[in-house]
Amino acid sequence: MTAAFVAGADVPLKRRLKRAERARQFRALGLVLPLLAFLLFTFVVPLAGMIWKSADDWEVPQVMPQTVAALKQWNGQGLPDEAAFAALAADIRTAREAGTLAVAAKRLNYIINGYRTTLLSTGRKLKEQPAPGTAKDTLIGIAPAWGERESWTAIKSASGPVTSYYLLAAVDLTRNADGAIVAAPPDQAIYRDVFIRTFTIGFGVTALCLILGFPVAYLLANLPTGRSNLLMIFVLLPFWTSLLVRTCAWIVILQSEGIVNGSLQWLGVIDEPLRLIYNRFGVYMAMTHVLLPFMILPLYSVMRGISPAYMRAAASLGAPPTTAFLRIYLPQTIPGIGAGCLLVFILAIGYYITPALVGGAADQMISSFIAFYTTETVNWGLASALGAVLLLSTLVLALVYGKLALGRQTTGGLKN
Amino acid sequence: MDGGMIATTDTLVRFTGVQKTYDGEHLVVKSLDLDIRKGEFLTLLGPSGSGKTTTLMMLAGFEVPTHGEIFIGDRPIKNMPPHKRDIGMVFQNYALFPHLTIEENVAFPLSVRGVPKAEVKERVKAALDMIKLGNLANRRPGQLSGGQQQRVALARALVFNPALVLMDEPLGALDKRLREHMQLEIKRLHETMGLTVVYVTHDQGEALTMSDRIAVFNDGIVQQIDRPDALYERPVNSFVANFIGENNVLSGVVENIEQGWARVALDAGGSVVAQAVNIGGAGNRTSLSLRPERVAIETGDSGDSSMNRLPATLTDLIYLGDHTLAVLNTPANPEFMVKLPAGSYAGLVPGQDVYIAFRPEDCRALDPV
Ligand SMILES: Nc1ncnc2c1ncn2[C@@H]1O[C@H](COP(=O)(O)OP(=O)(O)OP(=O)(O)O)[C@@H](O)[C@H]1O
Numbered sequence: 001m002t003a004a005f006v007a008g009a010d011v012p013l014k015r016r017l018k019r020a021e022r023a024r025q026f027r028a029l030g031l032v033l034p035l036l037a038f039l040l041f042t043f044v045v046p047l048a049g050m051i052w053k054s055a056d057d058w059e060v061p062q063v064m065p066q067t068v069a070a071l072k073q074w075n076g077q078g079l080p081d082e083a084a085f086a087a088l089a090a091d092i093r094t095a096r097e098a099g100t101l102a103v104a105a106k107r108l109n110y111i112i113n114g115y116r117t118t119l120l121s122t123g124r125k126l127k128e129q130p131a132p133g134t135a136k137d138t139l140i141g142i143a144p145a146w147g148e149r150e151s152w153t154a155i156k157s158a159s160g161p162v163t164s165y166y167l168l169a170a171v172d173l174t175r176n177a178d179g180a181i182v183a184a185p186p187d188q189a190i191y192r193d194v195f196i197r198t199f200t201i202g203f204g205v206t207a208l209c210l211i212l213g214f215p216v217a218y219l220l221a222n223l224p225t226g227r228s229n230l231l232m233i234f235v236l237l238p239f240w241t242s243l244l245v246r247t248c249a250w251i252v253i254l255q256s257e258g259i260v261n262g263s264l265q266w267l268g269v270i271d272e273p274l275r276l277i278y279n280r281f282g283v284y285m286a287m288t289h290v291l292l293p294f295m296i297l298p299l300y301s302v303m304r305g306i307s308p309a310y311m312r313a314a315a316s317l318g319a320p321p322t323t324a325f326l327r328i329y330l331p332q333t334i335p336g337i338g339a340g341c342l343l344v345f346i347l348a349i350g351y352y353i354t355p356a357l358v359g360g361a362a363d364q365m366i367s368s369f370i371a372f373y374t375t376e377t378v379n380w381g382l383a384s385a386l387g388a389v390l391l392l393s394t395l396v397l398a399l400v401y402g403k404l405a406l407g408r409q410t411t412g413g414l415k416n
Numbered sequence: 417m418d419g420g421m422i423a424t425t426d427t428l429v430r431f432t433g434v435q436k437t438y439d440g441e442h443l444v445v446k447s448l449d450l451d452i453r454k455g456e457f458l459t460l461l462g463p464s465g466s467g468k469t470t471t472l473m474m475l476a477g478f479e480v481p482t483h484g485e486i487f488i489g490d491r492p493i494k495n496m497p498p499h500k501r502d503i504g505m506v507f508q509n510y511a512l513f514p515h516l517t518i519e520e521n522v523a524f525p526l527s528v529r530g531v532p533k534a535e536v537k538e539r540v541k542a543a544l545d546m547i548k549l550g551n552l553a554n555r556r557p558g559q560l561s562g563g564q565q566q567r568v569a570l571a572r573a574l575v576f577n578p579a580l581v582l583m584d585e586p587l588g589a590l591d592k593r594l595r596e597h598m599q600l601e602i603k604r605l606h607e608t609m610g611l612t613v614v615y616v617t618h619d620q621g622e623a624l625t626m627s628d629r630i631a632v633f634n635d636g637i638v639q640q641i642d643r644p645d646a647l648y649e650r651p652v653n654s655f656v657a658n659f660i661g662e663n664n665v666l667s668g669v670v671e672n673i674e675q676g677w678a679r680v681a682l683d684a685g686g687s688v689v690a691q692a693v694n695i696g697g698a699g700n701r702t703s704l705s706l707r708p709e710r711v712a713i714e715t716g717d718s719g720d721s722s723m724n725r726l727p728a729t730l731t732d733l734i735y736l737g738d739h740t741l742a743v744l745n746t747p748a749n750p751e752f753m754v755k756l757p758a759g760s761y762a763g764l765v766p767g768q769d770v771y772i773a774f775r776p777e778d779c780r781a782l783d784p785v
């Protein structure tokens with residue numbers, strides 16, 4: 001034994017500890033490796049793809065390579081030179097033959113409304129490559145827009161390889177013809193409002209879930225096992241039916257001719273049906289219902305671990321029930337409150353089926369817009385940018401939570 | 417059997433006819449009449465499930481008696497909520513608040529009473545110094561050893577000078593050495609602060625060393641309440657005799673009773689004279705109780721006719737340092753034990769035929785087991 005001790009003695013203790021720890025860490029890593037691989041392909045890669053898409057600017061460089069090259073030297077003041085016009089004409093003709101002109105037209109139309117018409121009609125009318133030196137006059141002759149500086153700055157700003165256009169647009173900003181960041185025109189500046197609405201609904205639903213879920217979780221954690229199991233089944237019941245069915249059930253219940261209005265009218269409480277759905281009220285109602293279990297479960301699991309002995313101890317030490325609750329019980333449930341709120345909030349701000357079905361036009365959340373841009377207009381750039389902004393704000397919140405949770409962390413203490 | 421029933425002016429708590437059932441079918445506490453005197457150290461001792469914790473919980477206000485009444489002073493406390501009872505409680509698993517530091521834990525009972533901040537600080541410091549943990553004031557309970565946590569729990573229960581301190585197996589989770597240390601500490605606090613303590617344990621050694629009086633519980637009934645020495649020397653029934661200390665049992669039938677002395681015919685033959693303590697009249701069955709250190713081993717007939725004498729065969733001698741344990745086979749009890757003082761067993765060898773001899777006053781005739 002002494003020999004073994006001496007044999008390692010020349011290696012510093014710290015290093016030996018590190019070596020021993022490393023083996024343990026490798027083993028731990030081995031255990032989570034399959035999950036990490038899975039997450040890499042199903043989460044990290046798509047996420048990275050999404051973030052890349054929000055900055056990727058491939059359309060114009062690919063469709064109009066000569067114009068992009070010719071505009072490299074242009075300083076953005078006045079109109080570009082004759083060579084640029086010639087390059088544009090050549091690009092338009094090539095693209096039209098290849099059938100890719102619409103791709104560039106769509107991208108440029110984001111920047112200037114009507115660009116698509118300009119480009120496509122130029123393509124149609126440009127029968128042959130203009131003779132050298134006449135490209136400028138020919139193009140302006142076909143479409144006067146080519147005589148405007150903005151048409152050219154649009155191409156230059158979209159000439160890749162990356163752009164801040166989508167990300168700026170996602171927060172209602174844009175670049176003017178001089179490249180400075182300015183507020184987007186009012187008809188396009190909608191996303192800030194949508195983000196604010198999304199977070200307002202998120203906070204509201206989280207608060208409602210907490211208020212409704214806390215007493216239920218407390219009851220669950222403190223009832224005798226048999227009855228708490230029964231109650232737990234009721235809590236989990238919503239998970240047994242699909243989200244769509246549950247949301248549609250709310251429509252049946254809350255609509256003008258629905259159960260609630262029908263009963264109230266029958267009872268004579270109201271004369272006109274109340275507007276309970278296709279507005280913010282319906283959104284809060286349906287989303288709170290759907291998300292309540294996500295609040296109750298983490299709260300329950302934390303409360304389960306809080307021994308009733310603490311409340312008894314507090315009472316025996318002279319604390320009235322309210323004081324004991326506020327000073328002893330509540331602080332110990334904070335990890336559960338934090339986890340539940342984070343979970344509900346993050347799920348809530350990602351919801352779009354429920355608001356789409358039971359909300360009005362002014363209740364649509366950011367996900368509806370993301371879905372709209374991916375499935376309806378196929379504007380991946382803007383959809384990704386909105387997603388990235390949502391992700392970023394969620395991350396910030398999670399970090400704040402992490403900071404708070406870590407600050408409160410205790411090393412446990414005996415549970416009994 | 418001294419004055420558990422005598423109502424003196426210094427009675428702090430009184431249980432009268434208290435019963436408790438949880439399920440409405442059987443009584444966990446059957447009929448409890450108990451006086452707790454001011455300044456005494458009373459221990460509730462009994463096997464698991466005998467209703468000790470239930471009794472304590474009724475006193476602390478966490479359980480309601482099904483029947484009967486509990487008084488603190490002259491006041492019935494049926495409708496008094498726990499936080500108004502002014503009872504300090506130490507729980508088996510300490511129940512220190514995990515999210516508060518040691519200092520905040522000990523300050524808790526003072527701050528909920530609205531004691532001014534400066535005074536709280538002072539008293540907490542004094543309490544932590546008393547348990548010698550002043551240097552750990554800013555740690556959390558999870559960072560303390562079991563013994564340290566127990567001391568904090570003690571300080572927290574004492575810091576607000578409660579009229580009464582309840583402790584439910586406070587040392588159950590500690591190892592033997594620490595337990596003995598803490599026993600002394602609790603005893604010291606009891607004496608220096610003049611506390612009234614109700615202490616629950618199922619460790620009889622702990623009960624005997626610490627208590628002024630012990631209430632022996634079994635099956636929801638207080639079997640006997642008395643001073644430790646009286647409990648050991650003069651058990652009133654077989655349960656107490658067997659529960660406290662070592663006990664030899666001899667079964668038989670009462671032949672006659674005369675002036676407190678009973679002649680008992682043993683089932684295995686022979687008859688002895690014993691103190692009649694807890695028996696019916698002649699013809700009733702009885703169990704005789706004999707403490708191992710009150711019995712002598714004789715190799716021949718000493719001729720002392722005032723002693724009871726029974727034949728036996730020595731089967732084993734177990735050396736235990738300060739004494740030697742002799743195990744004997746008598747017709748009435750095949751595992752009869754005798755404690756011999758160190759050095760007094762010279763000449764005895766296992767297998768030898770001997771006599772066990774004991775005085776009638778050391779042999780108590782109790783209810784049959
Ligand atoms: N909350 C309860 N509900 C139902 N029965 C209970 C409850 N608490 C205790 N009991 C029952 O009451 C009886 C007495 O319990 P109690 O806790 O008073 O025993 P104890 O003497 O403290 O035992 P131990 O030494 O094991 O702590 C037991 O049979 C127990 O099962």
Ligand SMILES: [Mg+2]
Pocket residue numbers: 468469470584
């Ligand atoms: Mg108990």
